[in-house]
Amino acid sequence: MNRDALVAVARAVFEAAGGTPIDPDYVLPADIPLELSGEAVRARLCVFTDNRGAEMVMRPDLTLPVAQREAARLGEAGASAKTYTYAARAFRLPAAPDDPFEFTQVGLERFGYGADPAADADLFALVHRAVEACGVQPKSIVTGDLAIFPAFIDALGLPGVTTDLLKRAFRQEGGVRAVLDAASRPLDTDVLAALEADDAEAALGAVLAARAIPLAGARSLAEIVDGLRARRAAIEAGGLPDAARTALLALRDVDCPLAEAPERLAALARAQGLPGAETALAAFALRVEKILALVPGARRTAAFRAGFGRRFTYYDGFVFEVLAEGLAPTQPVAAGGRYDGLIAGLSSGRVSATGIGGVVRPDRMVRVRRAGA
Secondary structure, three states: OOHHHHHHHHHHHHHHOOOEEOOOOOEEEOHHHHHHEOHHHHOOOOEEEOOOOOEEEEOOOOHHHHHHHHHHHHHHHOOOOEEEEEEEEEEOOOOOOOOOOEEEEEEEEEEOOOOOHHHHHHHHHHHHHHHHHOOOOOOEEEEEEOOHHHHHHHHOOOOHHHHHHHHHHHOOOOHHHHHHHHOOOOOOHHHHHHHHOOOHHHHHHHHHHHOOOOOOOOOOHHHHHHHHHHHHHHHHOOOOOHHHHHHHHHHHOOEEEHHHHHHHHHHHHHHOOOHHHHHHHHHHHHHHHHHHHHOOOHHHHEEEEOOOOOOEOOOOOEEEEEEOOOOOOOOOOEEEEEOOOHHHHHOOOOOOOOEEEEEEOHHHHHHHHHHHO
16 A cells, blocks of 8 residues: 555544544744754754744644644634544654654544543554554553652652653653752752852853853753753752652553563552552553553553653553564654643643644555555
């Protein structure tokens, strides 16, 4: 099958699950994906300035513009559950030399339905079915749960400023390790002085320039200033106790078959004396049970990684990527997850709705099929 045939096959799977076809706006205000994308994606956005001088961006995925359309609909029509399907173009600078700049995503987004383990498992099974319908067998599946780490942090009973710092660090690749490494190390005098300056961004920029330290990733000076101020507040609140550090390091290192993950996480919570994490862990265990019942093969192919899932920061729960033979780990043939806070974020809290969705990449599946021919 060529790309168009694979698009048709995948779309048929999603349309059979119900939903309204949609092709949302190609262009978005740049602040939307800049705020909601992790550094790995932010550096790949296609940003430009329009004729009014406003910074805009080509849609980097379909979830963001579909959710933006849904937020507008909810504001006009009121709350009601809705499902959308699409086969539409997205635009990102390539993650690998053999990836295209412009590519089709075929997917499904559900808003306003129950946010429970059964709904997560159903979405996972649907995306898995679309991949197999295209004649591709998953080599491996990486899963995560962006609610687990915050649940452990809350259960530690740390001061609010420290809790907030750790949760924000978790959304950045390598952020938790950096916070843990720096937890007991005071900020340098020149950095502290820069944070107190009237123009803290300019002052910190001068400190970095004097040390010949370039800006890393896609973080702005404003974001770095905010992060350093949060770290200063956490240090002033007493820093990070050794027991909390041990617990978070152990959680960060969990990487195991999905079927083993519920017991691994429960054992870790028991060993660290964190009964406050029980609710999140019970929901996690039920989701795993339902996934393995719907997709028995996931017992062999699916893994759980505690630190996985920060490519787009609007995800706030279950996340997964499907990998196939012959492609790099940065080139999943399918992906999806839960983003219950996205509608509220896009509407500045005026409306809210649960959200979950998944997509497949026909262009990548063409390559997998050719390699296996």
